[in-house]
Amino acid sequence: MTISFGGGGFSGPIRSKLSTSSSGSSDTVSVSWAIYAVKPPPPTPPTPPQPKAPVQTTALNSDQAPDNSKKPKVDLGAAQKVATAGDTVPLVFCKRANGVGGAWVSPQLTKTGVNNFVGAFLYPVSQGQIVSSPQKTLAWNGTQCVAFRSDATNITLTHYYSTAAALAAAPNSCPITSGSNTSSGTYLFCDFDVFSYLEPILGAGGGTERDLDVGGKYDFRNEITRGSGDLSNTVLKIPVTQFSVFESISGTNVTTAYWAAVGISPPPTTGDFVFSATTAVYNGVNYVTGGQAPGSIRRSPSSGYTSNSSPYTNVLGGSEPLVFVYTGGTIDNQADLAYRTARGESSTATDTTLDGIQDEEHVSIYADPTSPPTSANFQSYADITFLEIQGNIYDNPANGTYPTTTRQLSIFYEQGVSVDLFSQAKVGGVYQTGASNQFVDLAMHFFKLLRRVDGATTADIATPIDTSNLITLASFCTNNSTFFNGVIDKQTNAIEYLSRSAPFFLLRFISSNGRYSFQPILPITTGQQIDTTALTPAATFTDADILPGSFAKTYAEAEQRREFIASLLWRETNNGEIGQATTTTVRLSTTAVDAPLEQYDLSDCCTSAAHATLFGKYQLAFRKHVTHSISFAISLDTTGLIPTQIIKLQRSRVSSVGDNRTETEHYQIEKISHSTDGVTTIQANHHPLTAGNVSEIANEVVNGTFTVK
Amino acid sequence: MTEQVYSLAIGFTATCADGSVHESAHFCVKNGEPMFYNTAGEKLTGNTAVVSINNATFLATARIYIGWFKQYREAES
Numbered sequence: 001m002t003i004s005f006g007g008g009g010f011s012g013p014i015r016s017k018l019s020t021s022s023s024g025s026s027d028t029v030s031v032s033w034a035i036y037a038v039k040p041p042p043p044t045p046p047t048p049p050q051p052k053a054p055v056q057t058t059a060l061n062s063d064q065a066p067d068n069s070k071k072p073k074v075d076l077g078a079a080q081k082v083a084t085a086g087d088t089v090p091l092v093f094c095k096r097a098n099g100v101g102g103a104w105v106s107p108q109l110t111k112t113g114v115n116n117f118v119g120a121f122l123y124p125v126s127q128g129q130i131v132s133s134p135q136k137t138l139a140w141n142g143t144q145c146v147a148f149r150s151d152a153t154n155i156t157l158t159h160y161y162s163t164a165a166a167l168a169a170a171p172n173s174c175p176i177t178s179g180s181n182t183s184s185g186t187y188l189f190c191d192f193d194v195f196s197y198l199e200p201i202l203g204a205g206g207g208t209e210r211d212l213d214v215g216g217k218y219d220f221r222n223e224i225t226r227g228s229g230d231l232s233n234t235v236l237k238i239p240v241t242q243f244s245v246f247e248s249i250s251g252t253n254v255t256t257a258y259w260a261a262v263g264i265s266p267p268p269t270t271g272d273f274v275f276s277a278t279t280a281v282y283n284g285v286n287y288v289t290g291g292q293a294p295g296s297i298r299r300s301p302s303s304g305y306t307s308n309s310s311p312y313t314n315v316l317g318g319s320e321p322l323v324f325v326y327t328g329g330t331i332d333n334q335a336d337l338a339y340r341t342a343r344g345e346s347s348t349a350t351d352t353t354l355d356g357i358q359d360e361e362h363v364s365i366y367a368d369p370t371s372p373p374t375s376a377n378f379q380s381y382a383d384i385t386f387l388e389i390q391g392n393i394y395d396n397p398a399n400g401t402y403p404t405t406t407r408q409l410s411i412f413y414e415q416g417v418s419v420d421l422f423s424q425a426k427v428g429g430v431y432q433t434g435a436s437n438q439f440v441d442l443a444m445h446f447f448k449l450l451r452r453v454d455g456a457t458t459a460d461i462a463t464p465i466d467t468s469n470l471i472t473l474a475s476f477c478t479n480n481s482t483f484f485n486g487v488i489d490k491q492t493n494a495i496e497y498l499s500r501s502a503p504f505f506l507l508r509f510i511s512s513n514g515r516y517s518f519q520p521i522l523p524i525t526t527g528q529q530i531d532t533t534a535l536t537p538a539a540t541f542t543d544a545d546i547l548p549g550s551f552a553k554t555y556a557e558a559e560q561r562r563e564f565i566a567s568l569l570w571r572e573t574n575n576g577e578i579g580q581a582t583t584t585t586v587r588l589s590t591t592a593v594d595a596p597l598e599q600y601d602l603s604d605c606c607t608s609a610a611h612a613t614l615f616g617k618y619q620l621a622f623r624k625h626v627t628h629s630i631s632f633a634i635s636l637d638t639t640g641l642i643p644t645q646i647i648k649l650q651r652s653r654v655s656s657v658g659d660n661r662t663e664t665e666h667y668q669i670e671k672i673s674h675s676t677d678g679v680t681t682i683q684a685n686h687h688p689l690t691a692g693n694v695s696e697i698a699n700e701v702v703n704g705t706f707t708v709k
Numbered sequence: 710m711t712e713q714v715y716s717l718a719i720g721f722t723a724t725c726a727d728g729s730v731h732e733s734a735h736f737c738v739k740n741g742e743p744m745f746y747n748t749a750g751e752k753l754t755g756n757t758a759v760v761s762i763n764n765a766t767f768l769a770t771a772r773i774y775i776g777w778f779k780q781y782r783e784a785e786s
Contacts (some may be wrong), residue, residue, distance in 0.1 A: 060782070181782060202770065209772050221773070243771060256776065258771070261775060262778055263724075263759065264763060271766060272766055272767070273770070273771070274766050274767065275768070277768055283748075284748030284750070285720070285748055286716065286719035287720070298715070300738070300773065301738075301741055302715075315776055322772070674764075
């Protein structure tokens, strides 16, 4: 079979026809080929270098994780979230008014403690001082209200707070004053190295106890009898042969060394550990005379803490903490038998419902943790409201168990942190303080946290945000019920947050004359209502004002102006149940029910359907009426125009056929900039007015026909 | 002031440094002091400090008992 090619070299597709035949047969195969010129493969691009991993992102990633949000989650029955280093302490900003508002917080757990087997739990709930006191009726463990737990009467909720100034003056003054009696021990304390915890129960099935490195520290211990019924003659008995000792790190069995240290070598084959027993002396001999009552507690030492030498050595002289293992025992419900026999009396059996004993350990780096030395520094606790819950909020136990887990706490506050109230008039020359639901107060509080303003000392002229219209805008928000009630639980850039959130309150956060400023996004009346009367533009520009060649008009894309349904996500604040995010949909009545949905997330701040609906109406009205935007340049403007102001443009259109006309349109300034060469550039959005000079957008929001669900 | 007594071990045979043997001795912490006592209520300390015990009933967990016992040994050494 041969293939012939025409011409020389490859210059394009070459086709060749092959035919084969076999003698004596009619088999003929025709095949057409197309051979294309083959280019050498492109060089393999070099492997790009591995991008550098950004530094300091572990905490940021943790902060952004949905699981670490301090707002109530969908799974209300989840286990309590424990805080990790670097987590953000949230800011609870809210004020309930007329049955609307307040905020639900699901704080993380930072510390637990126990004293006399009563648990204590510490949660940082907010930066700043929360005004409301914590209420059991407004606190939930998972899906159970704290007020209705079986042990509710013994559960207490307490706030702790200390200002930065107070801690700066006395750094060793821990704001968490939970328990102050050295004899009874403290529940919770600031210092990381002052803590308490429960050992597992030691019962008839055996158990384990662990040594703790308390070298150079102080400690004491409580022991409780766990069980029920009449245990007056019932004890737990574990033979010495059911006992072993191990080094916790190497795992070496040091049981023989243990008994030798006790004074018994070789290890004993007789004798018992007897727990939860009472003793007495008869004829000079000590006897076990009965059992301890269920719930009874023994303290060792009887008061204060025991000092331990440093460095730590275990009781066998080694450096590893030891583990003591009991592998089984029995419940003896005639513990006093030997005693009664010695006395010629009979022994009475009692109940066998003894579960065992449990130890509670207390460790401190101070001899008296309620009075730390002046070297202690607890300033990191400044300006944070801590919630402590004392009492049994553990999961309801299965029969015979003593759970140590809790469900996620959710707590409702009607009034959040106390802030400077720039939304109200000064009293005595200073701004009052208190909880607030005004967005303008939140903005000023951000700058206070940034140390840029203080309501008591900063002159209005020096504030980073122009305060001259804050009271007016607060009234505007009140009239429209556009309040801020929410929890800010992530690191955020203040300017970005305020810029992004302001429209939710029909406001705009702008920069003007070297300061930030809030302006209403719609024209408002002197009564701080949306203005649906005739408007007077702030300025009028004609062709004579516009620098030649600077005018540009851009129409919105059709896709951006299509009909849509606004889906608003907001958060319920029914104080009888944990607030969850919910949605309200708004559409123009002329919009089809199956129009595309566009979602707006107001769940960080909005707690009413009315507020969400108002914002939805504005978005729909804007999309309906705004068709284009413009930009143009003029000679330096000295009239003080700012973004959000309405301006009028009158431009002449001259045609060759004499069909001249004047086009008049109104616009809302979006951006205005001044250059050093004496030019002011204005960017503005179309803001049509009716024939009566009423804002079309404002009129649509107030008087338009919408369908809300 | 009420005496605080915390029994740690009872009913054992204690052998002392001087070779004496005490039956039914007991080990307790009295007002913070760990000490062995014989049936006469006498402290077993000094020449009669306990060096070994046998067939005891231990009333505290092993970790707690050995801690006090170590403290006793250190005081007697």
